[in-house]
Amino acid sequence: MDWRDLPPLAGLRAFAAFADTGGVAQAGVALDVSHAAISQQLRSLEAHLGVSLLDRAGRTMHLTAEGDALAHAALQGFAQMIEASRTITGANDTRPLHITATPTFAASWLMPCLPRFRAIAPDVNILLNPTPDTVTLEPGGVDIAIRYGTGPWAGLDNELWLESPMVVVGAPELIAGKQIDSADDLRHLPWLEEFGRSEGSDWLREHGVSEATTAGFIQVPGNLMLDGARDGQGIAVTVRAFVEADLQSGRLVLLAEEEREGAGYHIVTRPGVQRPPLKAFVRWLKRILAEEGA
């Protein structure tokens, strides 16, 4: 593209505004500048191009044939740019805030806490997508994912939000009378695992125990896994933060803990400045955590 043939853009904009509105003063209003600025820009543009764009016979100016041709092109061009800007900024984007997280997190923490967010942001509609899948974040799609891991994720921004190790827990009555010294001692017990996830079987494998030799895996929806663990239906691997109260009350027993640098729940978003509902939600996530830590 030969940019040298592009006229001065301030002049083109003034000219297009004049063509759009029909008058020098009205163009000034449209662009929020004085009519004198418009007048000067029009003269300057004509001088630059060496072409008469305007017919100045009479009190009001009109476009010449060349002026009409240029105005048409400029107006179309600017309209395209305005529309594209509106689309990418989501200036009129009223889509619900699209949040994704694992079902366990959604059930254990997010759903119970959402009313507190809605109390401060009643106009924000939310689309909560509990899924064990690692969902990609795309414009017009998912706005934010709350993911467990160590990050980072390619092409995304992430910020450690809730640092918490993974733990292996079981109900006291499930392990009563049993000597638990190693992972191998746990393979005779039933295991609960979130449907679609593999933290439990991953942990066993990492500790030398084949899934095939355990007493059995019961895969359940995320919202039922911790309730099942509390009821003594099986051993579970989960984020310590969700069972901290259970551990302290003795309702669950800590069997193992995996501490890794940076492991925890991350706020994962696409790069760049965020539309207002997303900004509000991220601010709330951070604040609510600070309040609960106090």
Next chain:
Amino acid sequence: MDWRDLPPLAGLRAFAAFADTGGVAQAGVALDVSHAAISQQLRSLEAHLGVSLLDRAGRTMHLTAEGDALAHAALQGFAQMIEASRTITGANDTRPLHITATPTFAASWLMPCLPRFRAIAPDVNILLNPTPDTVTLEPGGVDIAIRYGTGPWAGLDNELWLESPMVVVGAPELIAGKQIDSADDLRHLPWLEEFGRSEGSDWLREHGVSEATTAGFIQVPGNLMLDGARDGQGIAVTVRAFVEADLQSGRLVLLAEEEREGAGYHIVTRPGVQRPPLKAFVRWLKRILAEEGA
């Protein structure tokens, strides 16, 4: 059109140049600014829009999905403006200079004098259109008309070039022995008139003589009318400037003269700045007249 949604144009241009060229430094070369200017404009545009347009992972930057959408719109918009500018400025317009005048003027004055213009402007091609019609002037069509009259003509610029009255003339031998006191005395004589024009019949009508009662009208091509008048083949109405020498030498006799304010040959052009070959021709017309007046 809501101009408030149009991003800063310098930023949009830098961004479009980046998208077009693939790099910050190349965009600087394309716009003839430093890479630093591009970098700053890109940052500023993203801040203004509150959207990430660029993926900065790695050494070279790439467009995000939103950036690609905006770049597409911006590039199309600027391309339209560039193309329209090229069209109206005739930036690559090598059309011959299109001149129109009556055949009488063309034959009597313009053709004999053109070599003097070509001597000073050898690169200018000329399209000379001798026509008795009043031709409209349009972009891409006729550049200049040399017209007799008092002007002005609607929607056109005109400048009085050669002020000269209309005169009625005849050869001495044509009117020898005849008493010429009024127009009526001329109706027994033959009349020469330029094909497609009506100065002769107009003049007679204006002086109460019906065309039907004259001895006859001979319509000839413009280049032959004055030669015919000199040969005594008929009475002619013409611009005095063309027969001044004949009148002084006695080859033609002045029978009547119509003096009107501003009557003469006018340089008639379309409004606005003129492309260079036209400018050169207009300057030459004025200069040659000044030289001949001296």
Next chain:
DNA sequence: CCTTTATGTAAGTTAGGCTAACATATGGAT
């Protein structure tokens, strides 16, 4: 003929856009 409206002009102000100089990070070659 007077008043209103639309655009034009000139002088002065200001901030946007740029340059220059240097910094930082990435990636390839050794």
Next chain:
DNA sequence: ATCCATATGTTAGCCTAACTTACATAAAGG
């Protein structure tokens, strides 16, 4: 692992493009 080339980023300062203000000019309506 280190060095060098390449690509982009940042900061301070300069300058002129773009604007404002104030007034001028011309056209058109009453």
